[in-house]
Amino acid sequence: MPDRFETQSRKLLGRLRDIMASGDAGQARLDEIVRLIASSMRAEVCSIYLFRDVETLELCATEGLEQDAVHQTRMRLGEGLVGRVARTKRVVNTGDAPSSKGFRYMPETGEERYSSFCGIPVQRLGETMGVLVVQSLESREFTADEVYALEVVAMVLAEMNELGAFTGDGAALRARHQDPLMVRGTIGQEGAAGGNVYLHEPRVVVTNLVADDPDAEMARLREAVDTLRVSVDEMLTQTAAVNKDQKQVLEAYRMFANSRGWMKRMEADIAQGLSAEAAVEKEQSLARTRMGQADSYLRDRLHDLDDLSNRLLRILTGQGGNTTGDDMPENPVLVARNIGPGELLEYGKQLKGIILEEGSVGSHAAIVARAWAIPLVIRAEGIVAAALNGDPVLVDGEQGIVHLRPDDTVQAAFRDKIAMQAEAQVRYASIRDLPAQAKCGTVIALHMNAGLMADLPSLESSGAEGVGLFRTELQFLVRSQMPKRAELSALYARVMDAAQGRRVAFRTLDIGSDKVLTYMKPNDEPNPAMGWRAIRVGLEKPGVLRMQLQALIRAANGRPLSVMFPFVAQLEEYRMARAELDKAMAREKILGHPLPDTFEIGAMLETPSLAFAPDVFFEEVDFISIGGNDLKQFFFAADRENERVRRRYDTLNVSFITFLEQLIARCKQHNTPISFCGEDAGRPIEAVAFAALGLRSLSMRPASIGPVKHLLRRLNLDEVKQVMDDARARGDQSARGAISDYLRTQV
Numbered sequence: 001m002p003d004r005f006e007t008q009s010r011k012l013l014g015r016l017r018d019i020m021a022s023g024d025a026g027q028a029r030l031d032e033i034v035r036l037i038a039s040s041m042r043a044e045v046c047s048i049y050l051f052r053d054v055e056t057l058e059l060c061a062t063e064g065l066e067q068d069a070v071h072q073t074r075m076r077l078g079e080g081l082v083g084r085v086a087r088t089k090r091v092v093n094t095g096d097a098p099s100s101k102g103f104r105y106m107p108e109t110g111e112e113r114y115s116s117f118c119g120i121p122v123q124r125l126g127e128t129m130g131v132l133v134v135q136s137l138e139s140r141e142f143t144a145d146e147v148y149a150l151e152v153v154a155m156v157l158a159e160m161n162e163l164g165a166f167t168g169d170g171a172a173l174r175a176r177h178q179d180p181l182m183v184r185g186t187i188g189q190e191g192a193a194g195g196n197v198y199l200h201e202p203r204v205v206v207t208n209l210v211a212d213d214p215d216a217e218m219a220r221l222r223e224a225v226d227t228l229r230v231s232v233d234e235m236l237t238q239t240a241a242v243n244k245d246q247k248q249v250l251e252a253y254r255m256f257a258n259s260r261g262w263m264k265r266m267e268a269d270i271a272q273g274l275s276a277e278a279a280v281e282k283e284q285s286l287a288r289t290r291m292g293q294a295d296s297y298l299r300d301r302l303h304d305l306d307d308l309s310n311r312l313l314r315i316l317t318g319q320g321g322n323t324t325g326d327d328m329p330e331n332p333v334l335v336a337r338n339i340g341p342g343e344l345l346e347y348g349k350q351l352k353g354i355i356l357e358e359g360s361v362g363s364h365a366a367i368v369a370r371a372w373a374i375p376l377v378i379r380a381e382g383i384v385a386a387a388l389n390g391d392p393v394l395v396d397g398e399q400g401i402v403h404l405r406p407d408d409t410v411q412a413a414f415r416d417k418i419a420m421q422a423e424a425q426v427r428y429a430s431i432r433d434l435p436a437q438a439k440c441g442t443v444i445a446l447h448m449n450a451g452l453m454a455d456l457p458s459l460e461s462s463g464a465e466g467v468g469l470f471r472t473e474l475q476f477l478v479r480s481q482m483p484k485r486a487e488l489s490a491l492y493a494r495v496m497d498a499a500q501g502r503r504v505a506f507r508t509l510d511i512g513s514d515k516v517l518t519y520m521k522p523n524d525e526p527n528p529a530m531g532w533r534a535i536r537v538g539l540e541k542p543g544v545l546r547m548q549l550q551a552l553i554r555a556a557n558g559r560p561l562s563v564m565f566p567f568v569a570q571l572e573e574y575r576m577a578r579a580e581l582d583k584a585m586a587r588e589k590i591l592g593h594p595l596p597d598t599f600e601i602g603a604m605l606e607t608p609s610l611a612f613a614p615d616v617f618f619e620e621v622d623f624i625s626i627g628g629n630d631l632k633q634f635f636f637a638a639d640r641e642n643e644r645v646r647r648r649y650d651t652l653n654v655s656f657i658t659f660l661e662q663l664i665a666r667c668k669q670h671n672t673p674i675s676f677c678g679e680d681a682g683r684p685i686e687a688v689a690f691a692a693l694g695l696r697s698l699s700m701r702p703a704s705i706g707p708v709k710h711l712l713r714r715l716n717l718d719e720v721k722q723v724m725d726d727a728r729a730r731g732d733q734s735a736r737g738a739i740s741d742y743l744r745t746q747v
């Protein structure tokens with residue numbers, strides 16, 4: 001038997017549904033709602049405050065306070081009791097409001113007569129939209145049942161607001177999801193793109209919030225939860241053998257799916273009059289609020305519960321996820337909390353831009369986006385909640401800014417930016433087949449970095465001379481299990497075919513640090529960037545390295561082969577790695593496979609130690625490639641993944657350029673070819689500085705070849721070198737300012 005509160009609550013929700021269905025304007029609906037709630041709760045006052053902007057709440061409707069105060073009374077987030085509810089996302093329930101902490105009296109409302117106050121956050125999926133307040137003359141706290149009923153009402157109000165029920169004539173507030181929004185994130189991949197939002201996991205839209213028949217809703221919920229349990233069990237049996245981490249997550253899913261507490265709370269919500277899906281969403285919303293306040297372990301678990309709630313909502317509403325990519329808008333810009341490289345590869349190059357709420361510059365997804373030159377902004381906080389499928393959006397990868405639903409001025413400025421980019425592309429295409437020859441006559445070889453088959457067509461379009469760095473780990477990262485030797489060999493052969501005789505420097509597997517293979521035992525290290533990674537793994541557990549070397553020799557099938565080892569920190573490691581290749585050659589010879597016509601074996605210089613290796617290292621190694629991304633982080637002791645320190649030390653810092661200069665001199669002395677293949681090689685000013693220091697070969701993203709060549713061709717490198725020397729002589733901390741000033745006089 002439903003108790004009195006449940007009956008009352010259901011009646012109230014039923015009336016709210018009628019209001020929602022009415023053709024009334026937004027303000028009329030709000031006015032009607034506050035009247036209804038006040039009478040149903042037997043309170044003298046009921047008011048609704050909604051956010052006017054992110055910082056300001058506005059009284060939008062009231063029963064009991066002065067009507068003149070509506071749309072006049074405003075408070076900042078955190079100000080007064082209402083502001084406190086909004087900021088803390090918690091209920092404030094007191095019988096003596098004036099003596100409560102933070103109380104602030106708004107004279108125009110006439111509220112001084114009311115002693116008791118109960119404020120409930122109006123929130124949807126953890127995001128606060130406003131505050132629902134009831135006040136009464138009598139000094140008493142509202143009961144737990146009353147507060148619960150108000151929470152259910154607040155949830156329905158949030159959904160109504162989301163669906164735009166309070167907008168239109170007379171209402172001062174526009175619907176959320178209509179206003180332009182600028183989000184400042186972090187640069188993941190440069191470039192500018194405009195398009196339409198394509199949510200990786202589209203929000204499920206719940207339109208039937210209120211239900212008349214609680215028994216039917218309970219049955220629907222139970223059936224959906226049963227389906228969910230079965231699907232979680234199925235996922236568990238499928239992945240059990242493969243991946244421990246994933247298994248742990250699924251175990252957590254199972255725990256929640258079987259949780260009596262979760263089920264009980266949703267059943268109680270239904271008893272109050274909510275539909276099954278509204279009940280799921282109410283609990284999901286609560287979990288999201290807690291997420292913001294939880295420690296990292298609990299946050300992960302709440303994340304799991306959030307995912308599970310989404311699955312349950314999809315089952316209940318029949319609305320699917322975006323896994324097929326069928327309903328992609330024109331010029332899709334992918335918006336996601338985070339995404340794995342495999343999923344990103346499935347969407348393919350048709351994406352115009354990518355915006356992630358989480359992610360890091362070195363994440364696998366970022367590497368893929370960079371390889372495809374798709375503008376990427378990461379850490380765009382709040383974008384997933386704010387964006388709707390199909391919303392117009394501009395991605396400014398140069399500055400790490402996203403403009404959602406941009407207004408005309410922003411759009412016009414952006415169009416100019418994109419047009420300038422297009423003009424520049426035409427300029428770069430016109431010099432594609434010309435050498436990167438500076439005015440002083442020096443020619444710099446420009447190569448490209450690659451890692452996926454999809455990168456290879458860029459060899460032709462960018463005018464790169466070859467592939468200076470082929471990151472073989474990408475093939476390992478995008479799979480769910482270790483690739484087989486035959487697969488790798490076929491792939492490497494296709495890469496060499498596509499290169500049509502141009503040099504491809506294959507870097508052997510560089511895993512560890514931020515590159516984690518889900519199918520390999522996780523390695524719990526306090527400092528993975530300085531831990532068991534790259535060649536250290538290859539030498540201690542040589543199985544994969546040997547398999548890869550064999551695959552490379554077979555792929556070459558008699559053609560020239562170029563291999564380099566990542567993260568070599570000392571001579572001995574280079575010797576051991578080279579010995580592995582010699583052994584592999586000998587084995588292949590015995591097996592009757594043709595050996596490469598010629599081969600060169602290089603080392604990536606990514607730790608300062610290798611620059612100080614004994615002379616014989618420079619004699620023995622066939623070539624050196626500077627991995628500036630890692631080298632710089634160890635030179636300055638500044639973590640490349642830590643946004644706080646990543647940009648602290650300039651690549652053109654005089655200490656770093658002097659270090660590079662000395663390294664280049666040692667290579668020259670021993671006739672050891674040296675090139676630079678970190679991200680900095682693709683930045684025009686850095687590239688010019690490297691060339692002036694004596695580097696004659698640079699490897700970069702294909703999209704950077706045009707801009708770098710364009711700048712190099714207009715400069716005299718001797719003059720650039722002189723500018724750098726003067727900066728050092730003056731004691732400048734970085735040569736960047738002096739070089740930039742010089743460039744302004746040249747272009």
Ligand code: PEP
Binds near residue numbers: 606
């Ligand atoms: C580097 O460190 O500069 C490099 C090219 O390797 P990674 O793949 O680690 O960026």
Ligand code: MG
Binds near residue numbers: 606627629
């Ligand atoms: Mg590296």
